[in-house]
Amino acid sequence: MAFWDKWWKDSKRQETEPAVQDTVEEEKALEEESEEPPVESVTVEPPVETVTAEVQEPVEEKPEPEAPEQAEPPVEEKKVGFWQKLKKLYMGDVFGSAISEADEAFFDDLEEMLILADIGMEPSIDAVKELRQRMIEDKISGQEPVKACLREILAEKLQVGDTQLNLSTQPSVILVIGVNGVGKTTSIGKLANRLRKQGKRVLLCAGDTFRAAAADQLEIWANRARCELVRQKEGADPGAVLFDAIQAAKARGVDVVICDTAGRLHNKANLMAELHKLRKIIDRELPEAAVETLLVLDATTGQNGLIQAKQFQETAGCSGIVLTKLDGTAKGGIVVAIAQELQVPVKFVGLGEGIDDMQPFDAKEYVSALI
16 A cells, blocks of 8 residues: 555656646746846947959050150359469470460460450450460460560550650640540549649649539649649630630749540540640640640440540540559450550559559559459
8 A cells, every 4th residue: 555655646746747847937938028138239330431442454554755865954164264274284395386275275265365354356366476476485384484474565565655744844734635434533633642742833724614513523632632723614615714724824833734624425526626626725825835645544444445545546646544443343454455556655543532542554563463
């Protein structure tokens, strides 16, 4: 009995356990279904554009047609001074007929330099020709000997007459002529001061009655040089002023009369004729007097100075030249051409605006400064 009871209980227990187990599983399933799933927060990112790089197929490059070769721009040569070129010049001991190209280039450069210095075409050619001849004959070589030889040649061309003033009579007359603005009045004041220091009694004649305040300017210079002055009103006849000055010089025992004249262009026939009239008055009133006619030239004039000198020489007969404004960069090389062609010497040079800034002309010193 006990055995069957135990078996009965075990069989009932086996039947009920799956049912209970099934019930528990169903309840769990219902609970899981009843519970809502948790809501996850989702961050929406902007869509990323996908860039697809297109792969280009390699393109065959066609050779470009060759451009015509362009001429390279000329390279500017560095300017070399004349005497620097001379330093590089080779001259043999025997400088005969066999002249090298370098030597020919030297002579060409020398000729060009002299022309640019306003010495003139013919004087430059003659100077170079004579330099070449002396180098052959005397076997001159080297920079300094050639330089000294050229200076000697140019100095000889300038020595064409007496550079001293002829003031041998009492009174003597100095007629100062030239174009406008070359420094005639200033040169007269300097010259008067120089002569007074030499013991001369000087009288100035204000013959420039055309330019406004010309007589006033000359009066200032007369006071500086402590000289006498004869003047008339503006617009008066220059011949009448000169006549009065000559009469005053005779009466006062004056040694030198210096006459200022109006600036005039050399191509004005009527004004040039006025100079001829002044010269006739001097010859009539002082027939035995020593007369100097000084042409004042600006050192910056250039080749036009030769034309001026020719015209004034024909009209008034120049006996000498005063070269002014040499304190600047200009060297007044045109006086070499004037001296050679007209045989008119340079007598004075102006070197500044001061009353003592006038010196007698020295050809050797001038050429040394020129070259």
